[in-house]
Amino acid sequence: MLRSGVEPLYERYLKWQVKHVPRHVAVIQDGNRRFAREQGLDTAIGHRLGADATEQVLDWACELGVQHITLYTFSTENFRRDSAELESLFLLFREKFAAILRDKRVHRNRIRVQMIGDRSLLPDELLTTIDAAEEATRDYSDYFINIALAYGGRNEIVHAARSILDEVRQGAIDPAAIDPATVEAHLNRGAPIPPVDLIIRTGNDYRTSNFLPWLANGHESAVYFCAPFWPAFRKIDLLRAMRVYDQRMRLKERVARGS
Template sequence: MKRWLRQCADAAYERLLSREITGAPTHVAVIQDGNRRYARQRGGDAHEGHRAGAQTAEHILEWCQDIGVEELTLYTFSTENFDRPEEENEALFDLLCDKLREFGDAERVHENEVCIRAIGETEMLPERVQDAVAYAERRTRGYDRFVLNIALAYGGRSRLLDAARGVAEGVADGDLDPDEIDVEDIEDRLYDQPVRDVDLIIRPGGEERTSNFLPWHANGNEAAVFFCTPYWPEFSKTDFLRGIRTYEHREESWRRTRARRALALLGAVSEPELAEARSIVDRFRDSLPSAERPEVDEIDASELETGDSGSQAAD
């Protein structure tokens, strides 16, 4: 009876969260943590935990598509994971081969036009895994409705280091002017194909750290982060929706802050900056509480006052 009541309560909460979700992040990144601890808790080996976690990965792909997420990145195997016992990694590599080929052939993948890509130092992986990666990428290369990135042999700092070396080589070869290096020059050297900025990082398993995951695309975008206690194989749709709600609250707070700052600047900025500040207020005005929202004529008046004071100073 208690289990039935809990299931009913969980289902009701999931429906409530679904109704509260009003927008979806474009790119969600997930650290699949807790597979081994989940298995140990049940008296099994690590492979059983990884296999259970693979089922959750399939579910979150569906949940993302259901609410309109366009890109999902799964942190699956880090460069540090090579230090784990060989028999554990070999079993995981076999599982990766099976799942990559299964995804490459899956009807739902092709129906939803999912483009599968691997990011990381894949050349460090066994040849059979590299072959499976190539198979999944080749089978889904023409799709662009949804992108599934699988981070394999991945290390965020090492990717940034490689990109920095690439830029240094470009400068040394005369292909890049140091004074003209921009964001695109770094991004072009991070991955063969573009990766969107990360809007939300999800980490189950009870740890509260992002573990060097997509530092350029997440930190630079000030991504929202959702930590929760269930191990990855136990991660539910309710947990996922709670993560999406965290993103929405973070986005709403960000919009309010931008609007307030721009509003405060309206009476203090110089004339060239005024148009940008007013544009920000216009864009984010509705995110402010009603009592703080300026009327359009108030914004116009602020512009006139700033313009007048500027003219007097010039006189």
């Protein structure tokens, strides 16, 4: 009872502290399975509770002014899980992408949704649903949600290199003109994704797990690790993460002023 009364006050305090809002937040959604085990629930229920948490966090991000959010939903390494869990996950992904078509929040807030990752690894039925969601939001540009499915950072850079080499062979790119902007332009063929300002990882694990190495680590983004498993992630946790980014920006400003 005391906690429910204090949390809104603490949220307001954290909001007051955050003066610099990150443009692009990337989230490693860790802990669905461990949350389910702790609660005595089936793994599939843990993933569904995690999906519910995702929708809530997206609402908070829009409310707080975060324009771009990238969610590490399923990595290339996750394909090692057993077939029953994979089937359950792919069904959940299809349901959530299909729901985008009728989600009033998506269309009211003009949110563009796109997948990043290796499409060749995903089932055709899931890809068809993803394509429909991307097409339905293609003309939106107020907010951007990038869903990382079948994603691996090193794999992404390898694909970008292959794409650049193809264009070099075709004469479309001068090898001497290749620079960091060239690589970024080939990382993803959908809407351009800006550098990551803040990475959040839940589940009390202190690593970034091959997530957006070019856009995040290459741009020295702020990183916030927290203990709650993803289904238990709160608005307070998001605001605490944003405070870490704010502190980093304030430090940069002080350095720039020479103070």
